[in-house]
Amino acid sequence: MRKILTALLICSALFARSDKPSDIPPASEIYINLELTKCNDACLLDLVRDGLLHSFLARYEGSSNQEILQAFNALNGSYVNAGTESLTPSSSAEFKIAVIIPQDSIKSYAGVVSNAVIAYVVRQNAAIDVKFYNIGNEAPSAIDGALARARNENISYIIAPFTPVGAKYLNEVLDPAMTAFVPTLHISSVDSPQDNLIFGGIDYKGQVEKLLNFSNGQVAAFSDGSALGAALNRYADELSGGLAYENEIANGVTDLKSMLSGNSRLSGATVFLNVPLVKASMVSSQMRLYDVKFNALLSTQINYAPSIFKLMQPQDREKLYIANSISKTDGALDSNNEILGQNLNFNWVGYSASAGLDYIYATYLNRGAQRLFSESVEDSQIIYDTKVLKAGEYGFYEQ
Missing domain, CATH: 3.40.50.2300 (Response regulator)
Known part of the structure; x- marks a missing residue:
């Protein structure tokens, strides 16, 4: 050896x-x-x-x-x-x-x-x-x-x-x-x-709990099918008392019209973006495209990255809250x-x-x-x- x-x-x-x-x-x-x-x-x-x-x-x-x-x-x-x-x-x-x-x-x-x-x-x-x-x-x-x-x-x-x-x-x-x-x-x-x-x-569960302080009680969540995404959705469901809406964005999916357009369960909702940054930016921009009037966007450590300023438009970040455990x-x-x-x-x-x-x-x-x-x-x-x-x-x- x-x-x-x-x-x-x-x-x-x-x-x-x-x-x-x-x-x-x-x-x-x-x-x-x-x-x-x-x-x-x-x-x-x-x-x-x-x-x-x-x-x-x-x-x-x-x-x-x-x-x-x-x-x-x-x-x-x-x-x-x-x-x-x-x-x-x-x-x-x-x-x-x-x-x-x-x-x-x-x-x-x-x-x-x-x-x-x-x-x-x-x-x-x-x-x-x-x-x-x-x-x-x-x-x-x-x-x-x-x-x-x-x-x-x-x-x-x-x-x-x-x-x-x-x-x-x-x-x-x-x-x-x-x-x-x-x-x-x-x-x-x-x-x-x-x-x-x-x-x-x-402690992702702790992060979800802290983010729920910015919720209005009507909570939705998107995940990407990963084990972490599923766990984050589960935490959001448990800690919020039940999700009004959740969906999974599979790899390769770029058109979210069927999920977003006319979806009354997203109207006024606080939405967890339990997806990587590229997908998070896609969700936020298409929510604006399909005129989804949400309360807030929430995300955990997975989207705490400087590239967010390049990938997500300023208007899409206005109601975005991110949990971060790095001091x-x-x-x-x-x-x-x-x-x-x-x-x-x-x-x-x-x-x-x-x-x-x-x-x-x-x-x-x-x-x-x-x-x-x-x-x-x-x-x-x-x-x-x-x-x-x-x-x-x-x-x-x-x-």
Whole structure:
């Protein structure tokens, strides 16, 4: 099994907060491939093009392909230039954390979580060896193998961006001596979770409840057929006392006349847009086209994105209310994430991963460390400060 150690993507001096050199040894990352099958050139190129660079580094075993070599050298060259003399872990690191990545299950979130971890460790100048275990999928054998590897390497703290399938199994087999954090799920996703399994996912039910403060009592909802969309519709139905109207907008559907035109159940209604932003903008614009006189439009975290100002017309945003659980983040941490190509202010998975690592680092690993996030953990769940925002002419503002 091949190990490829990479130093941090950014030289720690770039983020220095004083002129005095730090006595803390630099953090390092180890990318460990737990896949049983070899990743050939086509596979490696797909990983690079999909932005899954941590998986690329874990599965790279040499190649004569120039594009692959260029990518590998680009990722590793700066480390050598910065003075890295070997590809071995920092022997003086005080702490270890493992990040178990089921990239086939979580897709692009694999890179989001990895980058968030890297950015946080650099920001804190923490003496941590971060080991990324690429397990491909969430098969029990894959999860068992990663946990066994962590135990063998005396790692007690795990970040596991799993889906409900993987999290439920992790809950069954997690060693009581370990603490695992799942940034991708709310605690409600798993029945009877262990105390040492912490969750960082958005409380969508809580967001729906908060949004209903802007309802007039007549509630309708649109979903997209996804599991999340269905759950959001269900929450709206339960918490509002029953939906006056609901419908599903299937993929590929662009003409909503049959749903909107002359629909008396939408007249004067408060409408939940439990659909991605492109569909949300389509619904709002066609409601205007078919002269639907609604009371308000409501949406959860799924549509809290800067692209809303491009995709949705100002007149369609006038009565739109959006729930957001992301609070203002540390400036230096923001900068680190931006260099790595992501914006914590609009990426809840990256925000969750960062807040969870912050909690683990300052609560368990280095109790003298200053926390960068204000969120607390109650009953094994990160508690977010959910705010209701409007998308105005110049940005989001709180109600």
